[in-house]
Amino acid sequence: MALIIDGKKISSEIKDELKAKVSMLTRKGTRITLAVVQVGNDPASSVYVGNKKKACEYIGIESQAYELPEETTEEELVSLVEKLNNEESVNGILVQLPLPAHMNEDIIINTISPAKDVDGFHPQSVGALSIGQKGFVSCTPAGVIQLLKRSNISMEGKECVIIGRSNIVGKPMALLMLRENATVTICHSRTKNLKEVAKRADILIVAIGKPYFVTKDYVKEGAIVIDVGIHRNENGKLCGDVDYDDVLGIVSAITPVPGGVGPMTIAMLMSNCVDAAL
Numbered sequence: 001m002a003l004i005i006d007g008k009k010i011s012s013e014i015k016d017e018l019k020a021k022v023s024m025l026t027r028k029g030t031r032i033t034l035a036v037v038q039v040g041n042d043p044a045s046s047v048y049v050g051n052k053k054k055a056c057e058y059i060g061i062e063s064q065a066y067e068l069p070e071e072t073t074e075e076e077l078v079s080l081v082e083k084l085n086n087e088e089s090v091n092g093i094l095v096q097l098p099l100p101a102h103m104n105e106d107i108i109i110n111t112i113s114p115a116k117d118v119d120g121f122h123p124q125s126v127g128a129l130s131i132g133q134k135g136f137v138s139c140t141p142a143g144v145i146q147l148l149k150r151s152n153i154s155m156e157g158k159e160c161v162i163i164g165r166s167n168i169v170g171k172p173m174a175l176l177m178l179r180e181n182a183t184v185t186i187c188h189s190r191t192k193n194l195k196e197v198a199k200r201a202d203i204l205i206v207a208i209g210k211p212y213f214v215t216k217d218y219v220k221e222g223a224i225v226i227d228v229g230i231h232r233n234e235n236g237k238l239c240g241d242v243d244y245d246d247v248l249g250i251v252s253a254i255t256p257v258p259g260g261v262g263p264m265t266i267a268m269l270m271s272n273c274v275d276a277a278l
C-alpha cells in the first residue's frame with residue numbers, strides 16, 4: 001500500500017510550530033509584519049491573498065494589505081515597494097503574481113529588498129541558494145523538501161527526476177534536492193525520451209502544468225511521486241499533473257491533489273516571514 005503524503009496535516013504541524021515561535025517572540029516584544037501587495041483583482045490571486053492573510057492571523061503575524069487598481073503604473077508599484085523596503089516595521093514583502101501585462105515582473109521582483117524577499121524570487125535569493133548560502137527559498141519547492149523530510153523519506157544518494165524547469169518551482173527544486181545530496185536530473189519541454197528518464201527516478205517531482213500528464217508509463221515501480229500541479233478538471237474538481245489513480249498501484253508514496261504540495265506553500269511562506277524577523 002502506498003503512503004499518501006498528507007500535506008494538510010504536515011502543513012498544520014508547521015503552522016502550529018510557527019505559532020508557538022511567534023507567540024514567544026511577541027512576548028519578547030518582537031512583532032512580525034508581512035506586506036502583501038496585489039495589483040488588479042484577478043480572482044485566483046484574490047483567493048491566494050485571502051489564504052495568506054488567514055494564515056498570518058492564525059500564526060500571529062500582522063498582515064498589511066495593499067490593493068492597487070489594475071491601472072497602477074510600474075513606477076507607482078516600484079515606489080510602493082521601495083517605501084516598504086525602508087519601513088522598519090515591515091519584515092516581509094510579497095507582491096502577488098501574475099502582475100498585469102503592462103508591468104515587468106522582473107523589475108518589481110528586483111526592487112524587493114533581499115532581506116524582505118519572503119517569496120525567495122529575488123536574483124540574490126536564487127543565487128544564494130545555488131551556492132549554498134543563507135537566503136530565502138521559494139516556498140513551493142521548500143514545502144516539497146519538508147513533505148519528504150517529515151515523511152522520513154531520505155533524499156541522499158537517490159535518483160531524483162524533476163519534470164519542469166520554471167524559476168519558481170523546477171529550478172529551485174533541483175538546487176534543494178542537490179543540497180539534500182540527491183542525484184538530480186531536470187527534464188523540460190525539449191527533453192528526449194521523457195518516459196525513460198522519468199522512470200529512472202526513485203523520487204519523481206512533477207511541475208509541468210499539464211493535468212493528468214504523468215501516467216504509470218513514466219513511473220518506476222516503488223517510486224515516490226510528488227505532484228506540484230494544480231488544475232481544475234472538466235468537472236470543476238482539483239487535480240494535479242499526475243494521473244493519481246493510474247499510478248497509485250505502483251508507487252511507494254505519493255502526494256494527492258488537493259491536500260499534498262498545495263497547503264505547504266503557505267506554510268513555508270509563513271516560515272520565511274518568521275525567519276525575516278530573526
Ligand code: NAD
Nearest residue numbers: 140164165166169188189207208209228229230261262265
Ligand atoms: P511553468 O509553466 O512555468 O513551467 C512548466 C515547466 O514544464 C516548464 O519548465 C516546461 O519546460 C515544462 N514542460 C512543459 N511541457 C512539457 C513536456 N511536454 N515535457 C516535459 N516538460 C514540459 O509552471 P510552474 O509555475 O512551474 O508550475 C507547474 C505546475 O505547478 C502548475 O500546474 C502550477 O499551477 C503548479 N504550481 C503549484 C504550486 C503550489 O503551491 N502547489 C505553486 C506553483 C505552481
